[in-house]
Amino acid sequence: MFEQAISAMASVVVDPYLLGLIFATTILGVIIGVLPGLGATTGAALLLPFTLTMDPVHAIAVLATIYVSATFAGSITAILINTPGTSAAAATTFDGYPLAQKGEAGRALGIAVISSTVGGIFSVLILCFAAPLLARVAYEFRSPEYFALTVFGLSMLASISAGGAVKNLIGGIFGVWLSTIGAERVTGIERFMFGNYELYEGLHFVPIFIGLFAISELLVQSKTVDKIIKTVSMKAVKLPTLEDYKKIWKTILRSCGIGTFIGVLPAEGATVASMIGYSEARRWSKNKKEFGKGSIEGIAGAEAANNAATGGAMVPTMVLGIPGSGTTAIILVGLMVHGLRPGVYLFTEQVEKVYQIFGSMFVANVMFMLMGLYAAKLFARVSLVPTQILWPIVFALSVIGAYAFQGQLLDVWLALIFGVIGFFARRHGFSVAPIAVGLILGEMVETNLQHSLKMFDGAWWMILTQPLALMFLVFAFLGLCGPMIFSWITKQKD
Amino acid sequence: MKNIYLVPLILSIFSLAVIAIALQLDTSPEMIVGDSMQARSFPIFLMILKLILIGILTFQFYKNNPKPVALEKYHTWGSMFLFLLFYLLTVYTDMFIGIFVVIFLMSILWGERRIWVAFLTATITPGLVFLLFDYVLKIRFPRGMLMNLYYG
Numbered sequence: 001m002f003e004q005a006i007s008a009m010a011s012v013v014v015d016p017y018l019l020g021l022i023f024a025t026t027i028l029g030v031i032i033g034v035l036p037g038l039g040a041t042t043g044a045a046l047l048l049p050f051t052l053t054m055d056p057v058h059a060i061a062v063l064a065t066i067y068v069s070a071t072f073a074g075s076i077t078a079i080l081i082n083t084p085g086t087s088a089a090a091a092t093t094f095d096g097y098p099l100a101q102k103g104e105a106g107r108a109l110g111i112a113v114i115s116s117t118v119g120g121i122f123s124v125l126i127l128c129f130a131a132p133l134l135a136r137v138a139y140e141f142r143s144p145e146y147f148a149l150t151v152f153g154l155s156m157l158a159s160i161s162a163g164g165a166v167k168n169l170i171g172g173i174f175g176v177w178l179s180t181i182g183a184e185r186v187t188g189i190e191r192f193m194f195g196n197y198e199l200y201e202g203l204h205f206v207p208i209f210i211g212l213f214a215i216s217e218l219l220v221q222s223k224t225v226d227k228i229i230k231t232v233s234m235k236a237v238k239l240p241t242l243e244d245y246k247k248i249w250k251t252i253l254r255s256c257g258i259g260t261f262i263g264v265l266p267a268e269g270a271t272v273a274s275m276i277g278y279s280e281a282r283r284w285s286k287n288k289k290e291f292g293k294g295s296i297e298g299i300a301g302a303e304a305a306n307n308a309a310t311g312g313a314m315v316p317t318m319v320l321g322i323p324g325s326g327t328t329a330i331i332l333v334g335l336m337v338h339g340l341r342p343g344v345y346l347f348t349e350q351v352e353k354v355y356q357i358f359g360s361m362f363v364a365n366v367m368f369m370l371m372g373l374y375a376a377k378l379f380a381r382v383s384l385v386p387t388q389i390l391w392p393i394v395f396a397l398s399v400i401g402a403y404a405f406q407g408q409l410l411d412v413w414l415a416l417i418f419g420v421i422g423f424f425a426r427r428h429g430f431s432v433a434p435i436a437v438g439l440i441l442g443e444m445v446e447t448n449l450q451h452s453l454k455m456f457d458g459a460w461w462m463i464l465t466q467p468l469a470l471m472f473l474v475f476a477f478l479g480l481c482g483p484m485i486f487s488w489i490t491k492q493k494d
Numbered sequence: 495m496k497n498i499y500l501v502p503l504i505l506s507i508f509s510l511a512v513i514a515i516a517l518q519l520d521t522s523p524e525m526i527v528g529d530s531m532q533a534r535s536f537p538i539f540l541m542i543l544k545l546i547l548i549g550i551l552t553f554q555f556y557k558n559n560p561k562p563v564a565l566e567k568y569h570t571w572g573s574m575f576l577f578l579l580f581y582l583l584t585v586y587t588d589m590f591i592g593i594f595v596v597i598f599l600m601s602i603l604w605g606e607r608r609i610w611v612a613f614l615t616a617t618i619t620p621g622l623v624f625l626l627f628d629y630v631l632k633i634r635f636p637r638g639m640l641m642n643l644y645y646g
Contacts, residue, residue, distance in 0.1 A: 050626075050631070052631070053630075053631050053632070164554075166547055166550050166551045166554060167551065169547055170505065170544060170547050170548065170551065173540050173543055173544045173547070174544070176540055177512065177537055177540050177541070177544075180536060180537045180540075184533035186522075186526070186527070186530065186533075187522040187526055187527065187532075187533050189519055189520050189522060189533035190519075191516070191519060191533055191534075191537065192512075192515065192537075218573065219570055219573055219574065222566070222567075222569040222570040222572075222573050222604065223566055223567065223569070223570055225569050225604045225605050386606070387604060388600075388601050388604035388605050388606040388612075389601060389606065389611070389615050391600070391604065392596070392597040392598075392600040392601050392604075392615060392616070392619070393597070393615065393619050395593075395596060395597065395600060396593050396597055396619045396620055396623055397623065399580070399589075399593065400593070400620075400623050400624075400627060403589070403633075403635070403636070404627055404631065404633045407633065407634060409584065409589075409636055412584070412589075413581065416577045416580070416581070419577075420574060420577070423570075427563055427566075428501050428563060446536050449531070449536070450530045450531055451530075453529055453530045453531065454528055454529055454530050456529075457529045458528075458529030458530070
């Protein structure tokens with residue numbers, strides 16, 4: 001198994017086509033990450049239709065590369081123009097931009113690049129070891145456990161960074177409801193189709209995701225057309241000095257652990273990881289006063305954590321079919337579209353493909369490091385593409401991408417409708433990621449609940465007699481009510 | 495009624511409508527469903543859960559009294575109108591004519607003052623995307639005025 005994994009990962013390096021693909025996608029990913037508004041999730045949603053005709057490993061490698069490179073690249077604009085390219089880089093602005101204003105933009109970018117690379121590679125290594133182990137545990141799972149696990153996954157939506165807990169849960173439930181559209185799987189009864197037989201097999205994820213992430217972002221960006229961006233001049237990117245390394249290595253390691261752990265949690269992602277990575281860096285720092293004024297520990301803490309979350313988020317996605325973030329939700333769709341069923345099967349029957357994907361993520365981390373060090377200045381210029389040119393192009397890519405998935409115009413209309421729904425949701429403080437995660441998990445929840453009910457002759461409470469299922473449901477309960485209980489206990493103590 | 499309560503109200507109406515439609519769904523014979531659920535049960539359960547959460551959200555609004563969301567500028571509403579225009583042009587002329595017109599008008603709407611830049615963006619983008627999807631990915635586009643000329 002170990003040898004098979006190593007040889008599969010190594011095969012990425014000797015496959016010139018795959019290497020070229022990862023190289024090209026890394027460039028694209030960095031560009032996507034640099035462009036404000038076009039983050040990893042939107043980029044992956046736009047690129048998904050282009051991967052349909054590719055070999056499964058190549059397709060997932062493309063999506064995973066976009067994920068890691070765009071997550072890193074958000075820091076370039078965060079440091080240079082105080083505008084995070086992705087939400088995961090928001091914490092990088094706290095210290096990255098002040099340091100750039102001091103004339104040390106190169107040093108700030110160097111710290112960001114090295115921290116992101118270490119975080120990304122660390123999380124890929126954890127992914128390589130943790131995913132097969134988790135897959136072995138998941139081998140024991142039956143319907144009650146999967147049902148409880150998906151409920152746990154949905155409960156974690158409450159703590160997604162954007163939106164409030166209640167709003168996120170409402171969004172998640174709406175997403176689960178969307179998964180009920182079409183013919184019911186056991187009885188074949190048509191639900192909410194209104195005579196539209198193109199919906200018989202349900203809503204397809206690709207057009208919905210393009211709508212929720214790309215089109216809705218377009219409408220959100222239409223509010224920022226008058227924004228004037230101030231840039232900071234930058235000399236060549238400098239590598240951190242030995243003195244800098246001494247100062248940040250502990251922060252990077254800590255953030256690697258934090259980021260990977262948070263990434264593994266269902267529905268948590270790089271944004272939460274970077275915020276916690278940053279605040280922990282500040283908490284443990286001996287130079288707390290420097291934070292907010294250009295602390296390199298602050299940049300390292302946020303950047304190592306957000307890239308460490310990428311590998312972590314792939315663990316539940318590939319092992320359990322539960323996406324760890326919006327982008328992994330799209331990667332999960334990519335896996336499904338290419339016939340790679342996430343779960344134990346993937347780790348027993350298609351080990352080689354799995355490790356090739358992991359290998360691709362490893363290579364992508366190295367590639368974005370080189371690009372970050374030698375071409376950050378060039379990429380930063382991309383962020384100056386006028387919005388009035390960029391977003392109409394995104395519109396064209398969105399509608400054609402939505403159409404290309406199945407070759408039906410209904411998907412284009414769905415993408416536009418869900419774009420408008422997503423915009424109004426965001427306008428009122430609802431995040432669209434819970435809708436996407438709910439849509440993916442919806443089928444799992446319903447199907448496993450049905451199977452569990454059949455297993456226990458309709459006695460739903462028997463699910464609670466299964467130890468693992470009970471554990472997940474307790475976690476779900478704690479995830480939902482824990483903060484309230486905790487604050488109540490604190491109040492009582494006071 | 496304050497504007498902030500409009501969102502919970504719309505969500506509640508939607509949830510109630512879903513429940514009403516779900517109640518109209520067919521039921522399966524006992525021998526198929528067995529001890530499991532009817533097709534209508536799960537959506538109804540979801541909507542009841544949602545109504546409870548909407549209740550909590552309304553309570554939060556009442557307690558915190560959030561500021562109403564400011565109305566967007568014409569760029570946003572204009573972009574949505576362009577989506578509608580795209581639908582009409584695609585259905586009655588051709589998808590690529592729709593894309594061309596929307597890109598051109600969207601660029602102008604969003605503040606592009608150089609007509610030739612908007613025109614080039616509207617021409618080159620769909621052109622390149624078409625070549626990529628048609629030649630590389632072998633996707634056939636829906637028939638319309640332009641596609642009829644191309645496919646024959």
